[in-house]
Amino acid sequence: MTDLIVVGAGLTGLFAAWQAARRGAQCMLVTAGRGGLELSSGCLGIASSGPPLRQVAKAPLPHPYALVGLDALRRAVDDLLELLEASNLPYAGGLESNLELPTAAGGTACAAYAPRSLARFLDAGAGPVTLAGFTGFRDFDSVLASNRLSARLQRPVAAADLPLPGSLPLRDLYSTDLARRFEDPDWRAQACAAWRPILIGVRHLGLPAVLGFRQHASVIAAIEELLELTVFEIPTLPPCLPGLRLESVLREACLAGGVDLIEGATAIGRVDGRNAVTRAAGIVAQTAGGPQVIDAGAVLLATGDLLHGGLVARQSGRLQESVFDLPVVHSSNRSTWTAPHFSDPQPYATFGLRVDARMRPLGADGAPLMQNLFAAGGILAGARRTEEGSRQGIGLATAWRAVESALP
Ligand SMILES: Cc1cc2nc3c(=O)[nH]c(=O)nc-3n(C[C@H](O)[C@H](O)[C@H](O)COP(=O)(O)OP(=O)(O)OC[C@H]3O[C@@H](n4cnc5c(N)ncnc54)[C@H](O)[C@@H]3O)c2cc1C
Incomplete structure (x- = not known):
């Protein structure tokens, strides 16, 4: 038993x-x-x-x-x-205050603790950051995210689009596809070599959270070394690598x-x-x-x-x-289970x-x-x-x- x-x-x-x-x-x-x-x-x-x-x-x-x-x-x-x-x-944070971190839609979300790769956004302080998407990866729009984040935080946020080396599958890329590629040191080095001229002058770079799965920590360290800047991740639509x-x-x-x-x-x-x-x-x-x-x-x-x-x-x-x-x-009156609008607090969520x-x-x-x-x-x-x-x-x-x- x-x-x-x-x-x-x-x-x-x-x-x-x-x-x-x-x-x-x-x-x-x-x-x-x-x-x-x-x-x-x-x-x-x-x-x-x-x-x-x-x-x-x-x-x-x-x-x-x-x-x-x-x-x-x-x-x-x-x-x-x-x-x-x-x-x-590793995670960052504490119970005294919340971390306010960017979302893929250019908003911010608060949590007490976050993976350190996400929390490194805060290392930039009030200074400029650049958000970059990848050509062919539809789950992160760097222009949308940077415009909205800049307006929300009242600070400069630039956008960039980074090419992906090699052939792409004949379908939309998932974050898990990219995470696998980033774990290949040769592919990663090729990508960073192509990005260096695009990222001249960038000190804090935000990328969609696709930077490796099992070898995540070493992937981030390698990219930072190759590009000579600090990198933070922004969570994407599901499947979401940090989760x-x-x-x-x-x-x-x-x-x-x-x-x-x-x-x-x-x-x-x-x-x-x-x-x-x-x-x-x-x-x-x-x-x-x-x-x-x-x-x-x-x-x-x-x-x-x-x-x-x-x-x-x-x-x-x-x-x-x-x-x-x-x-x-729960409420026995089923018509009261949901709120009229999707974004309203939903009564069923308290059951x-x-x-x-x-x-x-x-x-x-x-x-x-x-x-x-x-x-x-x-x-x-x-x-x-x-x-x-x-x-x-x-x-x-x-x-x-x-x-x-x-x-x-
Ligand atoms: C569509 C959707 C979107 C969400 N978005 C977010 C989000 O953006 N952010 C966020 O923080 N949370 C989100 N959540 C909620 C969150 O993921 C979890 O549901 C919540 O944190 C509760 O976690 P839990 O471990 O208690 O249960 P869950 O994560 O819901 O896990 C329940 C588990 O129980 C199993 N199970 C259920 N009934 C049985 C059974 N009879 N026999 C065997 N196994 C069973 C399920 O298969 C599952 O493995 C979302 C959930 C859904 C469904």
């Missing part, structure tokens, strides 16, 4: 499984698909609407931050930063820690109701080879919200939690599970439904993640607390 089954492989599930393995537990990670990290900029949003520490400290119950407390957040973030540093994917790099580090840390990984399997919860106290017995993993019954000492749901399968809206209007069919906090301070889902009476069932991350109710910019902070802090509760 495994000690802990974690369901879901987004930031929350991967971080939780790695934490469980670090504590010496036998952990199994079961997931239907990939989580949201490939869509993400790789930044860690804790509370982007103000100084993170202050915002977290004043979050009212039943906000997940109020349930887990500042200590869980700090310990989770410290653990992750240490792993990232050791994995050659993929973060996913890859966590995934590899899980595997190195001995986590058993089952991918492509939907989990159905199993309940043991034979005794007075109802317990989670484990799951049935619906694998390609047929159903697999897995017993566990505890189960942790990191299945995300409505967009990733943690919650499923039935045609009847019922909102169902996908693994154990747990009660979900989810109500949990106690140990991250155990609660029933209508306010008592934990099962002593050994836990939930963390996007599936929790009580937060407005998008408006708060708190998605990753909630995922990490609640995963940390849930693992601590499940494996005392």
